[in-house]
Amino acid sequence: MFRFFRDGLYRDYIILILVTIIVGAAVSSGVAWAVDAYFGDTIQEMIGDNGEYDLILHIREASEEAAYRELERIAQQQYPGAVISKTISLAGQVNYLFGFPQEAKTVETFSRLPSIFNAVPGLNAYTVIVEPSVLVRGVHPSVSEVLQQRFNEIDGVSFAFNDGKNMLIVLESAEHSKTVMNEARRIIKEYQVLEIRFPMGFDVDVQTTGNEVMQLLSQEYPGTRLANVSSAEYGEELDALMKTLVEMRHFLLSYASKVKIKLEPQSRLVVGEQILVQGVSEQVPVTGQDAAPDHVMIEILEITGDQAQGMIVSGSVAANGGILTQPGYKYMSENKVGQLVGEVQIENERYRLNYAINESLRLLRELDDLSVEAATAVERADKVLTTFQEALMQLEVLQVQMQQLNKGLAENGVQSTSEQLIISLFLNGLLKNIAKSGSEAAAEFDLGELENLDVASMRSSLSNLAEQIGSIQEIDVQAIIDQITDIRDSLPELDDEEIGKSVHLVDNYIAGQVIPGERIQILVENGSIDEEKVEPLIRDQLQNQYLNIYSIAVGTVNPDTRTEVFRILKEVRATIAGILSIVLVGVFLMLDHATIFSTLKWFRANQKQPKHRLARFLNPIVIFGAVVGMTILVTTYSLSNASIPYVSMPMVAVIGTGLGVMIGMFSEKFSPVRADEIMAGLALGLSNAQIMHEIVIPDGRPGLLNLLNRTKQKF
Amino acid sequence: MLKIRGLRKQYGKQIAVDGVDLDVDRGETVVIMGPSGCGKSTLIRCINRLTEPDAGDILLDGQSILSLDDQSLRAFRRTVGFVFQQFNLIARLSVLDNVMFHLVLAGVPRVQAETRAKQALARVGLSGAENKNPANLSGGEQQRVGIARALASNPQLMLWDEPTASLDPILIGEVLDVMEELVRTTNTTSVIVTHEVGFALKVADRIILMDKGKIVEEGSPRAIFADPQSDVGKKYQRLIAS
Numbered sequence: 001m002f003r004f005f006r007d008g009l010y011r012d013y014i015i016l017i018l019v020t021i022i023v024g025a026a027v028s029s030g031v032a033w034a035v036d037a038y039f040g041d042t043i044q045e046m047i048g049d050n051g052e053y054d055l056i057l058h059i060r061e062a063s064e065e066a067a068y069r070e071l072e073r074i075a076q077q078q079y080p081g082a083v084i085s086k087t088i089s090l091a092g093q094v095n096y097l098f099g100f101p102q103e104a105k106t107v108e109t110f111s112r113l114p115s116i117f118n119a120v121p122g123l124n125a126y127t128v129i130v131e132p133s134v135l136v137r138g139v140h141p142s143v144s145e146v147l148q149q150r151f152n153e154i155d156g157v158s159f160a161f162n163d164g165k166n167m168l169i170v171l172e173s174a175e176h177s178k179t180v181m182n183e184a185r186r187i188i189k190e191y192q193v194l195e196i197r198f199p200m201g202f203d204v205d206v207q208t209t210g211n212e213v214m215q216l217l218s219q220e221y222p223g224t225r226l227a228n229v230s231s232a233e234y235g236e237e238l239d240a241l242m243k244t245l246v247e248m249r250h251f252l253l254s255y256a257s258k259v260k261i262k263l264e265p266q267s268r269l270v271v272g273e274q275i276l277v278q279g280v281s282e283q284v285p286v287t288g289q290d291a292a293p294d295h296v297m298i299e300i301l302e303i304t305g306d307q308a309q310g311m312i313v314s315g316s317v318a319a320n321g322g323i324l325t326q327p328g329y330k331y332m333s334e335n336k337v338g339q340l341v342g343e344v345q346i347e348n349e350r351y352r353l354n355y356a357i358n359e360s361l362r363l364l365r366e367l368d369d370l371s372v373e374a375a376t377a378v379e380r381a382d383k384v385l386t387t388f389q390e391a392l393m394q395l396e397v398l399q400v401q402m403q404q405l406n407k408g409l410a411e412n413g414v415q416s417t418s419e420q421l422i423i424s425l426f427l428n429g430l431l432k433n434i435a436k437s438g439s440e441a442a443a444e445f446d447l448g449e450l451e452n453l454d455v456a457s458m459r460s461s462l463s464n465l466a467e468q469i470g471s472i473q474e475i476d477v478q479a480i481i482d483q484i485t486d487i488r489d490s491l492p493e494l495d496d497e498e499i500g501k502s503v504h505l506v507d508n509y510i511a512g513q514v515i516p517g518e519r520i521q522i523l524v525e526n527g528s529i530d531e532e533k534v535e536p537l538i539r540d541q542l543q544n545q546y547l548n549i550y551s552i553a554v555g556t557v558n559p560d561t562r563t564e565v566f567r568i569l570k571e572v573r574a575t576i577a578g579i580l581s582i583v584l585v586g587v588f589l590m591l592d593h594a595t596i597f598s599t600l601k602w603f604r605a606n607q608k609q610p611k612h613r614l615a616r617f618l619n620p621i622v623i624f625g626a627v628v629g630m631t632i633l634v635t636t637y638s639l640s641n642a643s644i645p646y647v648s649m650p651m652v653a654v655i656g657t658g659l660g661v662m663i664g665m666f667s668e669k670f671s672p673v674r675a676d677e678i679m680a681g682l683a684l685g686l687s688n689a690q691i692m693h694e695i696v697i698p699d700g701r702p703g704l705l706n707l708l709n710r711t712k713q714k715f
Numbered sequence: 716m717l718k719i720r721g722l723r724k725q726y727g728k729q730i731a732v733d734g735v736d737l738d739v740d741r742g743e744t745v746v747i748m749g750p751s752g753c754g755k756s757t758l759i760r761c762i763n764r765l766t767e768p769d770a771g772d773i774l775l776d777g778q779s780i781l782s783l784d785d786q787s788l789r790a791f792r793r794t795v796g797f798v799f800q801q802f803n804l805i806a807r808l809s810v811l812d813n814v815m816f817h818l819v820l821a822g823v824p825r826v827q828a829e830t831r832a833k834q835a836l837a838r839v840g841l842s843g844a845e846n847k848n849p850a851n852l853s854g855g856e857q858q859r860v861g862i863a864r865a866l867a868s869n870p871q872l873m874l875w876d877e878p879t880a881s882l883d884p885i886l887i888g889e890v891l892d893v894m895e896e897l898v899r900t901t902n903t904t905s906v907i908v909t910h911e912v913g914f915a916l917k918v919a920d921r922i923i924l925m926d927k928g929k930i931v932e933e934g935s936p937r938a939i940f941a942d943p944q945s946d947v948g949k950k951y952q953r954l955i956a957s
Contacts (some may be wrong), residue, residue: 006785078940606766683765684817684864685793687785694816699807715808715816 004603007687016592019704020632024584025639032577039569046087047129047562050174053083053097054105054130055113063122064094072097078116079104082636093124099580105130105170107159118228128163131562132174134181136167136188140554142229143191144525147555167555177559179325184557192524193229193533193552198540206230209542210520215494216520216541220534223526234563248504255492257317258347258501259298260309261328267341269308273300274331277344279315287336297331299500310344311503312496323347350491363480371472374403378466385462389455434602571645582655587632589663590670591703593628597667599696600650602675622664671701716904717762718743718871722771724757731757732768733928744898744905746915749925749947749957750863755908758925762789763795775872793821796865797874800877802847804855810836811845814864820867839893856888859893866897875907886912894918912951916940924948
């Protein structure tokens with residue numbers, strides 16, 4: 001085969017290969033560069049200059065106008081100096097760039113982005129593009145807080161904040177990017193999450209099993225700090241939901257009718273079984289007969305001695321009833337009434353609560369009226385006391401006058417006239433009566449005792465009483481009444497059956513919420529655990545040979561969005577260059593080299609058949625094609641700085657080889673040669689080079705070979 | 716001039732030429748005849764090594780053709796005119812270029828080559844067709860261009876490989892007339908493979924009959940067809956008689 005190249009074709013073919021490589025690399029990298037430049041400019045237009053904007057807000061097209069007004073309002077009222085700019089629209093979504101004023105670029109601002117923009121109509125989502133920054137993707141929730149704190153301490157960091165599962169480290173300047181990235185990586189490496197994955201179908205108690213694993217790891221790696229963070233990924237929201245559900249269950253149970261069963265000695269019940277009572281049904285339950293649809297079904301919750309407690313799960317008792325006592329029967333399969341199990345007492349808690357609230361309201365209204373009346377009474381009492389005090393003073397005067405009168409009578413030795421006697425008796429009697437009315441304790445008229453009455457103390461008591469009544473009157477009883485009324489009105493209008501079903505639902509949810517049982521996550525601090533080493537130990541410990549252990553990083557450090565975008569663009573450029581390299585090399589092989597392969601094949605077919613069996617089996621032209629294809633593609637690919645994701649250089653070589661083999665095998669299909677013309681050329685004494693230059697190449701497909709041949713072609 | 720000794724060519728299991736010995740004198744016109752597939756074309760192609768023989772030797776003026784290196788072989792080929800059954804013209808070139816291009820490539824100045832080409836075309840009756848494209852010519856004309864191309868290099872040996880086999884009967888005559896004229900007017904040694912018995916009778920100094928890769932009979936045209944010894948010769952005799 002190589003004889004074919006002897007008369008100068010070697011040089012021509014090497015030149016062709018070199019030109020193929022140079023043109024291939026130049027076109028690949030040129031097109032890729034042009035695409036890169038175009039997209040780079042487009043992105044520059046899209047996301048503005050470095051640091052100009054902080055957010056891209058993705059808004060539904062239909063809401064654009066309203067959204068823009070709201071953004072303007074935010075910019076004017078909350079963040080004067082903020083900049084807004086519309087960028088490209090895609091698939092029914094408009095995108096606005098939003099840049100906070102410099103003074104507002106704080107952790108507080110970025111930490112409450114959702115609340116700042118939650119009123120923007122049609123807002124689908126937003127992307128944080130604050131620059132310069134370092135992005136930490138996929139931060140494990142268990143270390144989010146500590147990482148934020150540690151990132152904040154890095155030199156050159158303004159602040160760090162959470163953006164969903166990512167964390168952005170905002171830098172003081174772009175120069176710090178590299179050092180901060182390195183430092184962030186170092187910090188992240190201090191943490192490791194060991195994930196133990198159980199096969200599908202395994203239901204695992206995360207807490208217990210997690211603790212068991214931690215105990216084992218503590219023994220194997222003493223001094224390493226470990227924490228079970230299996231549920232951390234689900235966030236605080238789930239914990240809050242769980243607590244709410246538990247509280248709701250408590251409330252529902254206390255709101256449901258209380259069912260107490262005094263069990264018959266022979267009755268055998270277990271928790272979870274159901275009994276039935278007549279309730280408001282007209283049909284009395286009879287052992288052995290079918291249960292009526294309106295019989296009340298009760299599920300047993302607890303059994304203590306001969307007492308049991310239950311919960312109504314179907315049917316209702318009368319809404320206005322306080323306590324209902326009826327015989328209870330076991331509920332059997334096929335809807336049959338079983339044996340009597342005891343006396344069932346149902347207390348309607350909702351009725352009692354409602355009753356208590358109504359009574360409270362009545363009490364409050366009475367209290368309000370009472371305070372008004374009490375105030376009036378105290379006022380009157382005060383007036384009476386004043387009158388009494390005045391009367392007492394007048395009596396004192398009268399007493400003195402009477403004493404003087406008595407004395408005058410005695411000193412004059414004159415017998416009292418009947419008139420004087422009458423006056424004296426009258427005054428004494430009057431005083432006695434007054435004294436009696438002033439003090440019931442006084443058995444007889446004694447003005448001295450009246451004088452001893454502590455009127456000031458009485459007035460002080462009255463004053464205190466008046467103050468207390470005043471305080472009561474100051475209470476906004478109406479407000480209390482309104483609120484209690486509201487509470488009463490807002491009480492859920494649930495019957496026992498609905499409550500029972502709700503409690504069941506909550507129970508089921510809580511029971512199933514063992515945090516998806518197929519995996520356990522252990523946070524490892526200040527240490528490194530080799531998952532391959534501990535896997536067999538944990539398998540033995542948990543007696544489960546099917547579990548797998550993975551080590552997960554608590555985050556991945558990336559550059560900021562712009563850098564990331566440009567990095568992606570670079571990858572795109574390299575990928576385009578790679579794809580173009582492959583395509584171009586394929587095209588060149590097809591247009592140019594296939595012509596040569598076809599000619600070689602023709603010559604080979606007209607030569608003596610090779611004697612060696614292996615040479616017959618291995619077509620040297622196909623091998624030659626493979627070598628040429630590989631050489632051209634690998635060189636072109638390298639020169640054009642191409643890089644296709646997941647395609648390594650050996651794979652590129654394989655692709656080049658494959659292309660060469662394919663073109664070598666099917667060269668006649670891609671570029672057939674005119675055998676009769678070659679034969680004529682040979683018969684006329686033309687050299688191989690002349691046959692190629694004058695007959696084969698000019699007749700072949702247009703391409704580099706054809707172009708290069710122009711200088712050598714004479715006809 | 717030309718000596719062929721023990722020439723053998725095999726395609727797979729098929730023996731095309733089986734130990735052929737043949738001598739051709741200078742200026743002699745030898746016509747090779749025989750049934751299709753008897754190895755005539757293979758034999759004639761082996762002479763200028765368009766087909767490489769497996770064994771035997773071919774000597775031209777005492778020089779072994781089979782031992783020539785590439786360069787010498789090309790030089791030898793330039794002294795041999797070869798006329799193909801299918802014309803084998805270069806489709807993209809004009810008639811004139813087809814006739815002269817190998818001369819130019821062999822180093823003949825273009826003007827001189829053009830003159831020689833035009834003379835060759837004139838000899839085959841195609842003056843005025845120089846600028847035509849071969850595709851626009853009839854089959855007979857195309858074959859005459861092929862003949863002119865072979866003649867243009869003034870060959871010492873002309874090899875004709877069934878030049879009329881691809882032509883319809885109407886056009887065969889014009890080609891045969893040209894061939895007859897050339898053979899009669901030039902002193903070129905010719906080896907002609909043909910089925911045209913009448914032509915052979917007219918131009919051949921000697922007729923070789925081949926069958927199954929071997930020469931089964933040879934002699935003057937009259938001797939061969941008057942008293943054939945081989946089955947092939949007898950068949951040709953019957954053909955002439957009919």
